Amino acid sequence: MNERLRLGVNIDHVATIRNARGGDYPDPVRAALLACQAGADGITAHLREDRRHITDFDIARLAAELPVPLNLEMAATNEMLGIALRHRPNAACIVPERREERTTEGGLDAAGQFAHLQPLVEQLRSANVRVSLFIEPDERQIDAALRLGAPVVELHTGRFAHLSEGERSQELKRLTDAAALAAKNGIEVHAGHGLTTDNVTPIAAIPQVRELNIGHYLIGEAIFVGLEAAIRQMRAAMDHAR
Template sequence: MTKLSVNINKVATLRNARGGNTPNVTKVALDCEMFGAEGITVHPRPDERHIRRSDVYEIRPLLKTEFNIEGYPSPEFIELVLQVKPNQVTLVPDDPSQITSNSGWDTKNNLAFLTEVLDRFTRAGIRTSVFVAADVEMVEYAAKAGADRVELYTEPYATLYPKDPEAAIAPFVEAAKTARRLGLGLNAGHDLSLVNLNYLYKNIPWIDEVSIGHALISDALYMGLEKAIHEYKNCLR
C-alpha cells in the first residue's frame, strides 16, 4: 500500500500571514491523521516562513503516524532532526531563498557530503530519503551514499502529464525500477494532484509514500480537509 503523507507547510503559511495561531497547525496535523493520512510532512526553512522549529517540537510527540521532516542538511537542520528523531528525514538541495524545492540532488557530485550526513541520521535510527530527479544515475549514487529511500521529484511528470502521460511517466518508471533493483525504498512528491496521482500509482504501484501539500490543501478549500484526504487516498488504490 502506498501511504499518503500530508505536507502541512501551506497551513503554516496561512497562519503566519496574520500571526496568532489560526489555523492551528498542530490541530490540522492531528486532524489529517484522524481523517486517514498515514503520515505528516513538514519542511522547516531557516526563515521560518511557514513551519517553525517550535511547530516541529510540538507536533512530534502527538503524532501516531509517521513523521517526515524534509530540508537542506545545514548544521541547524541536522541538530533539529537529531533532537526530534522523526520516523524519516528527507534531504533536499534547497537554497534558503527558494520558494519551494524545484530540483533533486546531484548525488554523484555530492556523494561525500551526503554519505556523511546520511550516516549521522542512520546511526540515530532515523530512516533516510534523498530527493532526486527521475535519473537512473542519481538514484544509483543515492544508494551508494547510504540512503534508505529516494523521493522522486515529480514536477516534470506533473507538467508533461496533461499533454503526454506516457512520455511523462516513462523516466519515472525507469528510476523506480532502479531503486527497487538496488533495494531502496521509494517515495514521490511535488505537484502531485487528483489529476495525475492515480496514473503515477498505476504505473509504479510499489511506491512506499507520496508527500502532498499544496494541491491537497488547495482542494480542501473547496471540498473540506476530510474529503480531500479521502479523495487522494482513493487515487492510491
C-alpha cells in the same frame, strides 16, 4: 495484489496561512491530527532555513503529538542535522533548498554533493532516523543514493505534474524506470511534488512506489471541500490506481 500505497500529508501550507497574519491560527498540528483521522499514513513538514512556514516549535509539537510517523524535510546543513538529531523524527528527507525559490524546484544532486551528504546520512542513520533523498528520476542519482546507504528515495514528480497530459509519457517512463531500478537495488521508493487527484493515477499505479507525499494541493482543495474530504478523495484516487 499490489501493496497498499501510503499517503503522507504535507502540512507546510497551513503554517503559510498562519504566518501571513501572525499569531497561532490556523494551527498546523491541528491540521496534522485531522489528516491522521482522515486516513493519512504519515505527516510531512519542511523546516526551511528561513522558517517561512513551519517553525521549530511546530516540529517539536509534531514530534511529540503525532500518532503516525513524522517525515522531516530538511536541507543538508549542520543546523538542520542538529534539529533532526534533537527531535528524532521517524524519517528525514533531505531536499535541495534555495532561499529565493517559492517551492522546491527539483531534485537533490546526490551525486554531485556525495562527500557533503555522506556524514549527514551516516549521523541520521546512527540515530535511527530513516533517511530519504529527494531526487530526480535519474540513474546517476539512484546510484549515489545506493552508495550513500540511503534506504529511501523520493522521486521528484514536479516535471511530470506540470506537463500537459499529452506530453507526460516520456517523463512517466523516466519515473517508472527509476522506481524499478531503485527497488531492484533494495531502495524503498516514494514520490511527490505537484500531485493532484487529476494527475496522481499514473504515479500511484507505478508498482514499486510505496508512498506519495502530497501537500499543496490538499491544503488548497481543503478551502473548497474541507481537509478531511480532500484527503479522502486523494486516498480513493490512489487506491483506485492500485
